Amino acid sequence: SQQGEEDPQALSIQEGENATMNCSYKTSINNLQWYRQNSGRGLVHLILIRSNEREKHSGRLRVTLDTSKKSSSLLITASRAADTASYFCATELRDYKLSFGAGTTVTVRA
Amino acid sequence: DGGITQSPKYLFRKEGQNVTLSCEQNLNHDAMYWYRQDPGQGLRLIYYSQIVNDFQKGDIAEGYSVSREKKESFPLTVTSAQKNPTAFYLCASSNPGQGRKLFFGSGTQLSVL
Numbered sequence A: 001s002q003q004g005e006e007d008p009q010a011l012s013i014q015e016g017e018n019a020t021m022n023c024s025y026k027t028s029i030n031n032l033q034w035y036r037q038n039s040g041r042g043l044v045h046l047i048l049i050r051s052n053e054r055e056k057h058s059g060r061l062r063v064t065l066d067t068s069k070k071s072s073s074l075l076i077t078a079s080r081a082a083d084t085a086s087y088f089c090a091t092e093l094r095d096y097k098l099s100f101g102a103g104t105t106v107t108v109r110a
Numbered sequence B: 001d002g003g004i005t006q007s008p009k010y011l012f013r014k015e016g017q018n019v020t021l022s023c024e025q026n027l028n029h030d031a032m033y034w035y036r037q038d039p040g041q042g043l044r045l046i047y048y049s050q051i052v053n054d055f056q057k058g059d060i061a062e063g064y065s066v067s068r069e070k071k072e073s074f075p076l077t078v079t080s081a082q083k084n085p086t087a088f089y090l091c092a093s094s095n096p097g098q099g100r101k102l103f104f105g106s107g108t109q110l111s112v113l
Helices: none
Strands: A005-007 A010-014 A019-024 A031-037 A043-050 A055-058 A061-066 A071-076 A085-092 A098-100 A104-109 B004-007 B010-013 B019-025 B031-037 B043-051 B054-057 B064-066 B076-078 B087-094 B108-112
Touching: A005 A085, A010 A019, A019 A085, A019 A104, A031 A061, A031 A071, A043 A055, A043 A061, A043 A071, A071 A085, A098 B043, B004 B087, B010 B019, B019 B031, B019 B087, B019 B108, B043 B064
Parallel strands: A010 A104, B010 B108
Antiparallel strands: A005 A019, A019 A071, A031 A043, A031 A085, A055 A061, A061 A071, A085 A098, A085 A104, B004 B019, B019 B076, B031 B043, B031 B087, B043 B054, B064 B076, B087 B108
16 A cells, blocks of 8 residues: 555646646555656656654645654645646655655646 | 656456566665555555565465566566456655655556456
């Protein structure tokens, strides 16, 4: 079974708006990562947050991690058409394997 | 350019046939992985290799086989024992020193004729 679950499954926003998606997981982790996948392509790493970190920024991306609630959120600010993609959280477990959620599909409307 | 190359991009398998998906990386990464992606689902780990000449089963290894004879190469064979092979297959690599961030290839879409 998959460790992480993203919410919502799909999100449609207007260009310029912010997009927020959440990830919940079940067991203790070493770190949590977010990836983006454009249709029919491979995944691209966006950001990694370690289990002892609470917040991390990278450009227009902001990731939070709450280990007590076993959850993380990804915020994309000032969205652009190019942000249209599927976003996956991946949790690195104690045995160093990455477990992926089913993803959130984000559509940015012009 | 450094990266991971998967080939072919599209592959068709006939009933009872084994097919091999290629994955080559020039990133000098020690670890390599194969994932399967079905529509609307996340990635599921098939096999992974932390070092040359060694590999471990992932969560859904049945019906698949791999080899890791060279650091740069990690081919995946989908055998006739895999009854539902239609999926998007992704190869990835990583280096422990980079926090196990995965670098992915562009994928192979396998379909059954």
